Amino acid sequence: MDWQSSRRGFKAYLKLERSLSANTIEAYLHDVDKLWQFFMSKGEEKSPVKVTKTDLKDFLVWVNELGMIPPTQARVLSGLKSFFKFLVLENKMENDPSSLLESPKMTRKLPDTLNIVEINSIMDVIDLSKPEGQRNKAMLETLYGSGLRVSELTGLKISNLHLDIEFIKILGKGNKERLVPIGSEAIKFLRIYLNEVRIHVPVKPGKEDFVFLNRRGNPLSRIMVFLIIKDLAKAAGITKNISPHTFRHSFATHLIEGGADLRAVQEMLGHESITTTEIYTHLDRDYLRETIVHFHPRS
Known part of the structure; x- marks a missing residue:
């Protein structure tokens, strides 16, 4: 039994036997798709009726590393439990691999996530009448619009901005380069900052290619970005x-919860997971761009 027919x-089953709403059914189907x-990310063409408890544990590790928060993991697991219960009821499987699988613990300390209202409220308090306000606006839109690490943000070069095709080149961990789509809001405010603010900054020799500069013409430090964000929050x-x-x-959570392909999110974040292989480190650029356009809240 393949994935499409079982789906x-x-x-x-969800519609006729459980009489669930269209939105709930769609959410359950998204869980199966994940x-x-x-x-697919592991290069395995495993039938759904061959899935094991170990496979499901590895899946939960994978989505956790991609940024899915425990409440969302628990909801996805609930959808998968319904899926495997269906397969058992249809006599496609003898044993349910999800039956003894525990939901992710909700009590462990994880990074806080901002919802879109909170993201907007932070953006709205930035004083755009000041040069540093224009810089901070462009900086946060880029940080959230492309899911960058702070070191990738502070090291971002003008020569690596390809705003005409809506991509930026990032030098990530281990000096590995990747192309990341950038949202329309980030592009708009980057252009304003570069064309109207940064050109008036006395840039220190050797620092001409860095995007985000302080008043003295040096690249912003990681600590400075941290303090700016703390003050705005x-x-x-x-x-x-x-x-x-x-x-x-x-960034990762909003894309995943919106239904984005996990492989695309993994590629954009520059993650290397123990549960993934090299075969999915080169997705089509148009596909990544479409993921941002369709699933990012500020695109």
Whole structure:
């Protein structure tokens, strides 16, 4: 039994036998799709009736490393439990591999995630009448719009901005380069900053190619980015423990919860997971761009 036929049968079961709403059915089908994407990322063409408890544990490790928060993991697992219960009821499987699988613990300490209202409130308190406000706006839109690490943000070069095709080149961990789509809001404010603000900054020799500069013409430090974000969060009345990584974590979470392909999110984040292989490190650029356009809240 392949994934497509089992998916169709599961959809009919949810609609006819469980009488679930269209939105709930769609959410359950997305959960099944995520599991299929996991196997595809490993290069395994495993039938759904051959899935084991170990496979499901590895899947949960994978989505956790991609940034899916425990409540969302628990909801996805609930959808998968319904899927495997259906396969057992249809006599396609003898044993349910999810029956003894525990939901992710909700009590462990994980990075806070900002919802889209909180993201907007932080953006809204930035004073755009000041040069540093224009810089900070471009900086946060880029951080959230492309899911960058803070070191990738501070090291971003003008020569690596390809705004005409809506991509930026990132030098990530281990000096590995990747192309990342960038959202329309980030592009707009980057252009304003570069064309109207940065040109008036006295750039220090050797630092001409860095995008984000302080008043003295040096690249912003990681600590400075951290302090800017802390101050903006405080001004927006947000009491969560906010850091630059919060925006990266929120980027991944919002895309995944919106239904984005996990392989595309993995590629954009530049993640190397023990449960993934090299075969999915080169996805089509148009595909990554479409993922941002369709699933990112600010695109």
